[in-house]
Amino acid sequence: MRRLLVRRALALMCIAGLAVGCRVVRGTERNNHESTRPVVLRRMTGDAWQVGELPSSILEGMPRSGGEVTVQIDADPPNLNVNIDSDYWGAQIVSNHVSESLVTNDRYDDPQFRIRPALAERWEISPDKLTYTFYLRKGVRWHDGQPFSARDVIVTFDKIQDPNSKAAAIRSYTQSIRSYRSLDDYTVEFHMKEPYFLVMDGVFASVLIHPAHVIGSMSAVAYSEAATNPLNRAPIGTGPFRFSAWKSGQAITFVRNDEYWGKKAYLDRLIFRIVQEAPIAIELAERGELDVVSRVRANQWVKLAHSPLRNRFHRSLFYEANYRWIGWNLLRPQFRDARVRKALTMLIDRPGIINSLEFGLAQPTTCPFYWASNACDKSLLPLPYDPVQALTLLDSAGWVDHDGDGVRDRDGQRFRFNFLVPTVSEEAARMGTKMKEDFARAGIELVLQRVEWSAFIRRVTTHDFDACTMLWSQNSRDDPTQIWASSSIDGGSNFVSFRNAEADRLMRDARAELDDERRDAIYRAFGRILYNEQPYTWMYVRPQMALFSKRLHGVRNTLLGWVFEDWWVTEQRAGRSRFN
Amino acid sequence: MLRYLFRRLLLMIPTFFGVTLICFLVLKLTNSDPVTSSNAGAMSGHQISREAIEHLRHFYALDRPWPVQYLRLVRRLVTLDLGTRWQDGRAISEVIGEALPITLLLSSVSLVIAYVLAIPLGIFSAARRGSRRDTVTTLVLFMLYSLPSFWVGTMLIVYLSSGRFVSCPWLGRPGCFPLQGWHSFEGFEQRTILGKLADVLWHITLPIVTLSYGALASLSRYMRMGMLENLRQDYIRTARAKGLSERRVYYHHALRNALIPIVTLLGLTLPTLIGGSVIVEQIFGIRGMGFVALEAIRLPDYPLVITIVAFTGLLTMIGVLLSDVLYAIVDPRIRLQGVSAK
Numbered sequence: 001m002r003r004l005l006v007r008r009a010l011a012l013m014c015i016a017g018l019a020v021g022c023r024v025v026r027g028t029e030r031n032n033h034e035s036t037r038p039v040v041l042r043r044m045t046g047d048a049w050q051v052g053e054l055p056s057s058i059l060e061g062m063p064r065s066g067g068e069v070t071v072q073i074d075a076d077p078p079n080l081n082v083n084i085d086s087d088y089w090g091a092q093i094v095s096n097h098v099s100e101s102l103v104t105n106d107r108y109d110d111p112q113f114r115i116r117p118a119l120a121e122r123w124e125i126s127p128d129k130l131t132y133t134f135y136l137r138k139g140v141r142w143h144d145g146q147p148f149s150a151r152d153v154i155v156t157f158d159k160i161q162d163p164n165s166k167a168a169a170i171r172s173y174t175q176s177i178r179s180y181r182s183l184d185d186y187t188v189e190f191h192m193k194e195p196y197f198l199v200m201d202g203v204f205a206s207v208l209i210h211p212a213h214v215i216g217s218m219s220a221v222a223y224s225e226a227a228t229n230p231l232n233r234a235p236i237g238t239g240p241f242r243f244s245a246w247k248s249g250q251a252i253t254f255v256r257n258d259e260y261w262g263k264k265a266y267l268d269r270l271i272f273r274i275v276q277e278a279p280i281a282i283e284l285a286e287r288g289e290l291d292v293v294s295r296v297r298a299n300q301w302v303k304l305a306h307s308p309l310r311n312r313f314h315r316s317l318f319y320e321a322n323y324r325w326i327g328w329n330l331l332r333p334q335f336r337d338a339r340v341r342k343a344l345t346m347l348i349d350r351p352g353i354i355n356s357l358e359f360g361l362a363q364p365t366t367c368p369f370y371w372a373s374n375a376c377d378k379s380l381l382p383l384p385y386d387p388v389q390a391l392t393l394l395d396s397a398g399w400v401d402h403d404g405d406g407v408r409d410r411d412g413q414r415f416r417f418n419f420l421v422p423t424v425s426e427e428a429a430r431m432g433t434k435m436k437e438d439f440a441r442a443g444i445e446l447v448l449q450r451v452e453w454s455a456f457i458r459r460v461t462t463h464d465f466d467a468c469t470m471l472w473s474q475n476s477r478d479d480p481t482q483i484w485a486s487s488s489i490d491g492g493s494n495f496v497s498f499r500n501a502e503a504d505r506l507m508r509d510a511r512a513e514l515d516d517e518r519r520d521a522i523y524r525a526f527g528r529i530l531y532n533e534q535p536y537t538w539m540y541v542r543p544q545m546a547l548f549s550k551r552l553h554g555v556r557n558t559l560l561g562w563v564f565e566d567w568w569v570t571e572q573r574a575g576r577s578r579f580n
Numbered sequence: 581m582l583r584y585l586f587r588r589l590l591l592m593i594p595t596f597f598g599v600t601l602i603c604f605l606v607l608k609l610t611n612s613d614p615v616t617s618s619n620a621g622a623m624s625g626h627q628i629s630r631e632a633i634e635h636l637r638h639f640y641a642l643d644r645p646w647p648v649q650y651l652r653l654v655r656r657l658v659t660l661d662l663g664t665r666w667q668d669g670r671a672i673s674e675v676i677g678e679a680l681p682i683t684l685l686l687s688s689v690s691l692v693i694a695y696v697l698a699i700p701l702g703i704f705s706a707a708r709r710g711s712r713r714d715t716v717t718t719l720v721l722f723m724l725y726s727l728p729s730f731w732v733g734t735m736l737i738v739y740l741s742s743g744r745f746v747s748c749p750w751l752g753r754p755g756c757f758p759l760q761g762w763h764s765f766e767g768f769e770q771r772t773i774l775g776k777l778a779d780v781l782w783h784i785t786l787p788i789v790t791l792s793y794g795a796l797a798s799l800s801r802y803m804r805m806g807m808l809e810n811l812r813q814d815y816i817r818t819a820r821a822k823g824l825s826e827r828r829v830y831y832h833h834a835l836r837n838a839l840i841p842i843v844t845l846l847g848l849t850l851p852t853l854i855g856g857s858v859i860v861e862q863i864f865g866i867r868g869m870g871f872v873a874l875e876a877i878r879l880p881d882y883p884l885v886i887t888i889v890a891f892t893g894l895l896t897m898i899g900v901l902l903s904d905v906l907y908a909i910v911d912p913r914i915r916l917q918g919v920s921a922k
Contacts, residue, residue, distance in 0.1 A: 078668040085668075166669075168635035224639070225669035232669060248678060249867035251765065273765065276865065280759055283742060287754060289765065454613035461630060491630040 049310045052301075052317030052545065058555055067569035068269035069552065071292040071562075072281045076248055076274055079232035082208055083156070084166045084224050092561045093272055098254065099208035099237035102134050102153065102188075103200060105476065107558040111373040112516060113476040115200050119148065119209055119238065129195035129514055132204070136186040140261045142211045143242040150182035155212035162220030172482075173202030195512040197519055198479050211236050240265040240565040249274055266554070266568035282547070285313065291552055291569075296545040298359040304547075314548045318557035319363055321370035321474035324428075324539040327496040332466050334399075334417055341534040343393035346386045347442050348435055354540055357430050362540035368484070368530055370474050370559070371541050374516070375523035380531045382538070391442060401443050408443040416445040417466035422456040428469045431539075460495040468495070471542065476559050477516075480526065481507050498535040581908075585901075592897050599893035600657070600886055604650050607880050614640065614666055614879045640666060653886050665884045667875065672887055675872060680854060682762050683861075683868035686784060687853045690792035698796050699842070702803020706838075707830060709808060725797035733790040733863040740786065757786050760865035787864045791857060799842065806838030813837075840910050847903025851895040 048055040077090035082099070096104055102120040105113040117123075120134035140148040160167045160174055167174075176199060180190040192199060210231055215223055222228035235243050240262065241254040252272045256265045273290060275281040278297050284290045286309060296304070296315075304315060328335040328344065335341055354362045366383075367376035394400075399408040399415050408415040419435070421428040432448040439446045446467075451459065459465050472483070481488060486504055488494035506526040513519040530536070548555055554566040615636040637643045641652065656663050662672035701721075705714045736757075739745045743754025758764070762783050763776070771779060810816065811834050819829050858870035869888070876884040908914045 076668070163635070164639075166636065166639050168632040168639075171635070172632060221639075225664050227664040227669060227671040227674070229669075248675075249871070250761065275760065280865065283759055452610070454615075458613065461633075 049315050050305065052315050052543075054314050054316050054548065054555060054557065058314065058548075058553055061553060061570075063266050063554060063566075063568040064570070065266050065568070066268050067266075068271060069267055069291045069564075069567060069569060070271040070273050070289065072275045072284075072290050072294050073252075073272045074274070074276055074278070074281075074295045077252075079226050080235045080243070080246075080252075081210075081224075081226075081229065081232040083160055083170055083210070084232070086169050089272075093252065093254075094235060094237070095208060095561065096239060097241045097270075097564050098235050098239045098243060099210070100239050101206060101208055102136075102204045104205050105201065105560055107560040107563055108556065110559060111370060111476060113201075113560065115205060118205075119153075120204075123204075125514075129512070130192050132190045132192070132199065133183075134188050134190075134204070136188065137261060138186055140238050141259055142213075142238055143236045143257060144211070146211060146213050148209075148211075148238055149185045150188050151185075151216075152209050152212045153188050154180065154182050155216050156207065156210045159210075159215060159218070159220050159223045160207060165220035166224035170202075170206060173198060173206065177203065195514065197511060197514050198477065201475065201477050208237070241270055244269070263565065265565035267564065270564055282309075285309070285547055285549070291549040293547040294544075296547060298361050298545070301361065301545050302359050309547070312550055314550060314552075314555075316546045316548060316557060317361065317543045318546070319371065319541050319543050321476060321559055322471055323365050323367070323371070323474070323541050324362075324469065324471045325536040326467060326469045326539060327460075327536050328467050328534075329463060329465055329495075330497045330499070330535060331463060332417065333413060334415055334466070337397045338533050339393045339397045340399065341537075342383060343390040343397070344439075344444075345383045345534055345537040346390035346393070347438055347444075348537060348539075349385045349438060350382060350539060351385060353431055353434060357427060357434070358540065358542070361545070362542050364538075365541045366527075366531055366538045368480055368527055368536075368538075369478055369523060370476050373476065374520040375477075375527070377524040377527050377531075380527065383534075387438070387442060394442070394444075399443075406443060407445050414445065415443065416447065418447045418449045420449050420451065420456060420459060420465040420468040422453045422470075423450050424453050425469075425471075431469065461493075463489075463495060463497055465495075469539075479507075479511065480523070481511065484526075484530070496535045498533070500529060500533065503529045585905075588901050588904075592894070595897055596890065596893065597654070600654060600890050601650065603886055603889040604646075604653065604882070607882060607885060608646060610880070613642075614881060615642065649882070653883060656883065657887065657890050662887055663883050665876070666881045667879055667884075672884055675884070676869070676887070676891075679867060679869045679872045682866060683854060683870065685780075686762075686787055686791060686860075686866070686868065687857075689784070690788045691795065691849060691853070693788065694792045694795035694799055695842075695846075698799035699803055699839075701796075701800040702805075702838075703807055703830065703835065705800070705804045706807030706811065721797040721800055724793050725801075727793075729790050729794060729857070730859045730863060732793065733786070733860055736786045736790060737863070758783050762787075762864075762866050787860050787866060790860050790863070799845070802842055802845070803838065806841055807834055810834040810837045837911075840907065843910050844903040844907045847899045847901075847906055848896075850899035850902065851892045854895060855892050 073089045073093075075089065077087045077093065078085045079087075080090055080094050080098070082091050082094050095101070096107075096118075100118045102118060103115045103123065104118040106116045107113070117137075119137055119140065121137045122135050124133045125131070126133075134153075136148070136150060136153070142148060157174070157177070157180055159165055160170060161177070163171075176193050176196050178191045178193045180188060182188050190203075214231055214236060215229065218229060226232035233246055237243075238261070240257050240260045242257045244253040244255045246252045251274060254270045254272075256268055258264065273284075275284060275290070278293075278295055278300060281290060281293045281295070282300065282304075285293050293313075301315075301317075304310075326348070328341050330336060335344075350364060354360060354364065363371070364382045365371045366380045367373075369375040394408060398410045400410070401408050403409065419432050421432050423429075429448070429450060432446070436446045436448060456468070460468055460470070481492075483493045484498055484503060485492065485494065485507055486499040489497045489499065503526055506522050506529075510519050510522040510526070513522060544557075546557075551569050551571050553568050553570060554563075556563065556566075615633055634643070641649060644652075662676075664670060665672050665675055701717065705717050708714045737759060741755040741757045741759050746756055747754060748756040762780060764771075764779050764783070768776065768779060807830075816829060816834055819833050820826075824833075854869055855873070857868075858874050860866075861868045861870040862874070872884070873888050875881075876888065
């Protein structure tokens, strides 16, 4: 049904004038495929403001150079060296816009996100999928005017691969590199340890290249610290925007790079203003001091439904790649039986939780991957909320209230468990409280345990819990090995100790499969195993909600962040001239 | 006097170690781990992999035994090589250098205002003790004293800044005061010095009101109490018996003695001057010391927390010492040698 809606919407949009937008940008290398982007409709009722859809008119018209845009961010990023700290805002701000990688994912190509050239204009992959050769773009200049060459690539990888650098998170991908060298000034060659499908996404589209003439003489430790590496606070990149200023706690400013090698940006200035409190951000938007409120909370979203702001802003609701899950520790006798885990899922009123705790904005899911990706078997619908069937399943698994004390038991053991929840998540605590009541009616005793975040992490990584809940944030393509392989029980993120030989085999096969379609088929089979085993109860995907000023054009939500270089503005911002 | 000072200064050394050690142990006891807590809420599986965690623990030397970690931190403090903060790798001196001036500005201005208003107010109530005006003042001050600053701050923003209740049309924008920050977001750099000053003053008005009303209430009570106590003394009766004017009795005799506790309190406020107010800074979006400290504790960023605690501890000790010395200076009856000879 959803796919059908998608196609119909796509057709409608093309008729309704998206074509104008297409024509304007057609011919540039990066945008000529944009009509292939799938559009997902969430609700068929209400206008664009009510459903939170950016109207197609936002892409219409002739882009115009000039002007500035102020975007809210809710915290200072730790630094702008995304190789070191993969902070959300840091990556949003810097990746592709300021610093660039060898290749990049096409951000409009949802859900394939095919690889496109960036600093490398082309590349070759050897038939054994072990050697990657990149032919670098010539004539690219760093923002400080120095020429870009293979040495920059080599030096950047030297810093990241050095175990003394802080780049631990990105090294979980780059450790698949066996060796690398430059063949000449514009050719680099990487040898991998094994064929791996995430090499492009995780390494070559992720590692941002830094200028060798700045970082070449630094130690790996110095490279990691803002105090010793000026790039961490004031990046010098090759991208369409160049860094201008960063005032801690106030704003980070970028200006257009007029010497950019690719399609130049439209905006003169791009300002990220740090406004921590969401209500204040909306207040500032009302005054015309913000063009984008990037973090609207669910309760504010509901309140905004009838706000006069709708005359000046677009309201947008976008489902990123994440999912909330409840994990059942499979080492515990209560949770060993798949029938019990299914019963528990059926006892949790997921639609009710989405409606009451998430204001009806979250979206149910059953998929261990990015919800819209082809790796998801869309025919796997969420198990129904069905307490009656759940009780039958529990009975059949031998969990019956033998002693009549109101709590089910088996072999003398009561069905009682601790539900571990981090204190930072109010949402998880309320969920636990609701589950406690529902489970009590079914003769299961849930004890809510709230612990501080790092204690939570320590306990889940050491399997010291009965059940827990968390939100996984994902990428467009993910390798499930880290979370589901039996080898990841010790040291990985397989907290629930899931162990399944068939699933292990599928994950192993998928790793070496570079063809997206064939790999997605493997992953769909893998997803079906998880669905039948229910080691997690999949809860929902949480949306990201934002407000965009109507003077903004060319804006689209993408999983890989906003494409600021395609943004343009029609008019000057209202309401600030007199005061400043 | 000098010997006394010397002994007090020597005493600071063990106190310094005690303060930093307790602070370090408390951080350790909270069981929070800066490596994993840096990204609270949602995470990807890779960020939590044990390998990534081990790498970062090693990077921050968290894999060493805690006494070693503590001594490393103390060595840095003593050699004044404060190092970098974990959150973003910036030099701690730079971070504090950014936050301290604005906190100093806020707290010193509000302190001056509190003192300047509290002293006359206290004298006034004492002089008219029992009158209706005294009762009203007492009541109002007591109410002020009981109002929590987070509530008052929020109410000030809602009523004066939002523009929904009170507006100042001549400013060309909703509300009479800004919502956030200690200076204008746009166009601040282009202003003249006077323009900047006016802008900052306009921005810090509400934070200063929020910061000072509590101190004002308590200080004026101290003042009133001090005055009343002194007015009961025999020497006041003598002064009156001599036929001195009431004015002279109040301002020359009673006031000087009543000021003693107030002046000594000044020394004790020294640490709060740089400590900043977490709540007020949070509400008004001002990134002063309170803000920085809160961020540091959340992580927890050991080097930064220890630096701030040691710094505040040092200032507290100096403050206490200062108030003792001030006491001796203001009150000729107190001799510090006598105190230390005990």
